[in-house]
Amino acid sequence: MTEFGNVQIASKRGITRRAALQGLGVVAGAAAAPGFVRYAQAQSSEPIRIGFQCHRTGIGAAYGRWYERVTSATAKLINEAGGINGRPLEIIIEDDGTDPARGAEVVQKFANQHRVDLIYGTLFSHVVVGSAPAAGELKIPYYVVSEGYHVASGKMNRYCVQPGITDVKAQVRSVAPWIAQNLGKKVTLVFPDYAFGHDHRDFFGPALQAQGGEVVALVPIPPTETSFTRYLPQIPRDTDVIYHVMVGPAVLTFVKELGEFFGSGGPQLFGFIDSLEAVDINSPGLEFLEGSHFWEGMSRYAQPNMPEYEAVYRRTVGIDENGASVNDPNDVSTAAHMFGCWETLYVIKAAMEAVDYRGPQDRAKMIEATEAMTEIDAGPEHPQGRKTFNGKIHQVFGEQNISQVKDGKLQVVHRTSLEDGLYEPEADYTTMPF
Amino acid sequence: MMAGAKSFWLHVAVVLVLFALNFLLPEYHRGVFSRAMVLAVFAMGYNLAFGYTGLLSLGHAMFFAAGLYGAGLPIYHLEWSAWPALGTALLAGAALALAVGFLALRTAGVAFMIVTLMFAQVFYLATLYFGAYTRGEEGLVLPQAARALPLLGWNLVLTDPPTRYMIALTLLASVLAITFLLVRSPYGRSLIAIRENEERMRMLGYNVFANKLGAVVVSGVICATAGAAYGLLFGYIGSGFASIQYSILPLLWVLLGGAATTLGPIIGTLFMFYAVDLASSYTSAYMLVVGLALILLILFFPKGIVGTIRERWLPWLP
Numbered sequence: 001m002t003e004f005g006n007v008q009i010a011s012k013r014g015i016t017r018r019a020a021l022q023g024l025g026v027v028a029g030a031a032a033a034p035g036f037v038r039y040a041q042a043q044s045s046e047p048i049r050i051g052f053q054c055h056r057t058g059i060g061a062a063y064g065r066w067y068e069r070v071t072s073a074t075a076k077l078i079n080e081a082g083g084i085n086g087r088p089l090e091i092i093i094e095d096d097g098t099d100p101a102r103g104a105e106v107v108q109k110f111a112n113q114h115r116v117d118l119i120y121g122t123l124f125s126h127v128v129v130g131s132a133p134a135a136g137e138l139k140i141p142y143y144v145v146s147e148g149y150h151v152a153s154g155k156m157n158r159y160c161v162q163p164g165i166t167d168v169k170a171q172v173r174s175v176a177p178w179i180a181q182n183l184g185k186k187v188t189l190v191f192p193d194y195a196f197g198h199d200h201r202d203f204f205g206p207a208l209q210a211q212g213g214e215v216v217a218l219v220p221i222p223p224t225e226t227s228f229t230r231y232l233p234q235i236p237r238d239t240d241v242i243y244h245v246m247v248g249p250a251v252l253t254f255v256k257e258l259g260e261f262f263g264s265g266g267p268q269l270f271g272f273i274d275s276l277e278a279v280d281i282n283s284p285g286l287e288f289l290e291g292s293h294f295w296e297g298m299s300r301y302a303q304p305n306m307p308e309y310e311a312v313y314r315r316t317v318g319i320d321e322n323g324a325s326v327n328d329p330n331d332v333s334t335a336a337h338m339f340g341c342w343e344t345l346y347v348i349k350a351a352m353e354a355v356d357y358r359g360p361q362d363r364a365k366m367i368e369a370t371e372a373m374t375e376i377d378a379g380p381e382h383p384q385g386r387k388t389f390n391g392k393i394h395q396v397f398g399e400q401n402i403s404q405v406k407d408g409k410l411q412v413v414h415r416t417s418l419e420d421g422l423y424e425p426e427a428d429y430t431t432m433p434f
Numbered sequence: 435m436m437a438g439a440k441s442f443w444l445h446v447a448v449v450l451v452l453f454a455l456n457f458l459l460p461e462y463h464r465g466v467f468s469r470a471m472v473l474a475v476f477a478m479g480y481n482l483a484f485g486y487t488g489l490l491s492l493g494h495a496m497f498f499a500a501g502l503y504g505a506g507l508p509i510y511h512l513e514w515s516a517w518p519a520l521g522t523a524l525l526a527g528a529a530l531a532l533a534v535g536f537l538a539l540r541t542a543g544v545a546f547m548i549v550t551l552m553f554a555q556v557f558y559l560a561t562l563y564f565g566a567y568t569r570g571e572e573g574l575v576l577p578q579a580a581r582a583l584p585l586l587g588w589n590l591v592l593t594d595p596p597t598r599y600m601i602a603l604t605l606l607a608s609v610l611a612i613t614f615l616l617v618r619s620p621y622g623r624s625l626i627a628i629r630e631n632e633e634r635m636r637m638l639g640y641n642v643f644a645n646k647l648g649a650v651v652v653s654g655v656i657c658a659t660a661g662a663a664y665g666l667l668f669g670y671i672g673s674g675f676a677s678i679q680y681s682i683l684p685l686l687w688v689l690l691g692g693a694a695t696t697l698g699p700i701i702g703t704l705f706m707f708y709a710v711d712l713a714s715s716y717t718s719a720y721m722l723v724v725g726l727a728l729i730l731l732i733l734f735f736p737k738g739i740v741g742t743i744r745e746r747w748l749p750w751l752p
Binding site for chain 1: 559563566570710715
């Protein structure tokens, strides 16, 4: 086992280390040869170029804005600390419009026009799925910060990795035991009737059953719906918990109508903060959420017992104690997800340093180095918490927060264990050719 | 030189220039052209209905998506190879166009727009509803191994950029030839005449409904072919391609290039592609810039780029 920063890389894949050593030897020999000195120096000072596929416009723009801020802050920090292998990090941003077709074009642009070393930062799952084939064909590493199950499903390719944020399957499995033990065993799922909602439907039911719980009703909401009152009578009266994952502007109407329907005596509520990322929890109409619980990847509000490195992270990315921008209290962050950019960039750094990355010829070695990662300790480079990376499915696993809305603020009431979210891999990317 | 010969050689020249560009263009732009040529085929299919027959459809995304899913779903779920999948895509496009055309052509004008829009919305929602098979808006990645076309002892690997470019060009050239011959044929003339004066055509004894239905079916099949090619060449199928955006885009490309011109859809598609690509390099408000560019273009080229060139300088352009 070798340590690179906070990341441990298993040494069982001797070929990676050997290749790295051979690479070092070759580079050292080449650098020593008179004709190559200038070239070697030029190489060593050239920036490492990372193409950031950003949702600057389209439905993901609020996430994109904060992903961009975190990415800039992290790159600045890495550069101030000496860069990667002594080379500065340069972030090149292209807007994908949160559109899968444009996403694939942007991947081509990064690889063939900007000539970046790798592509990173995509969040929305349809953009990842739309872009992944292009990344695979161009043989360019594609580090996504997306939380979908698509990477772990094995349906992408060897170049597509998700090392900085957990996936929805693990998140759902993590929170199910706590819900069953603390909120109730009879759960009704209210979810948008498309892929994002279907993931919750498909993963939560079995996870709850394993805890002795039961999904008593499924209430799929068609994607074009703007009013929800007529769906609410479908919620059985003996429901203990309503598990809701509505997204987009509809969530405000949904919560308001839920409040009007149940009044003060309704079932417990559990939701995923995805619905309310970049939305002030104290927005008019959201009063009914007081007392309800949410999954948060990382807490939006500063917690009294948070470690110093988390406080440093918050200061560096520019969020105040309420999780809003330090420059504008109305500009609420996407705190539960955006830490993934920070952590992914540090994983990229660790992988590049592990193979002494020199250029595109080392891309495959870099992927192998990432696959070889196992335990990732919490710390300044991984402020969300400790993690473990499964190289077979290119997916990281970690701890999750369950927070409760108290006095208009989200307060962490439980932290799941990393093991709660683990599941059997359904694929093995390491057997796929590069 | 006769007008027919001139336009024939112009089309040959366009295809030859596109062929040469495969070897001249930098890698990125070759990729852009590959994608734009496939989408231009979509626009050419749309142009047949809208430009030549006067059927302003707001639902052609369903035909493109019928081809996309018609080819992609058998490959993904049944592990079919590309050729039979291409066959199902064309069948899906033809069947859908026949059914939708049969019902929608009972209406005309604004009602036709609304009916086609509604059919397309039904198709789009169906792709979400059957998410267990389509993965809805998230979509599916077609396995790389399946993206190959065995042809005369060769195995054309569709992930290889030069091969992909040549296949896109072959498709474009074939559809260009078909539309070129079609619009100059007696049938094509009858479609143009229907667009100009439907009542008179009816009085002359033409079966207007059958002619229009034929145009919708040919248009639907061409659009489905483009959809199938898009899925096979670029490896992704998703509900987004069935959304209203993909019904508006071919209309925009055709209007921009010139409705009822054979080359207009190609010019319009390439123009829009590069307008978005260049503007987005400078500002996140790129759609505003593109919008302004379109307004200026329509002010100075009211019949689209090729349409205005035909009107002012080259009346022999088909």
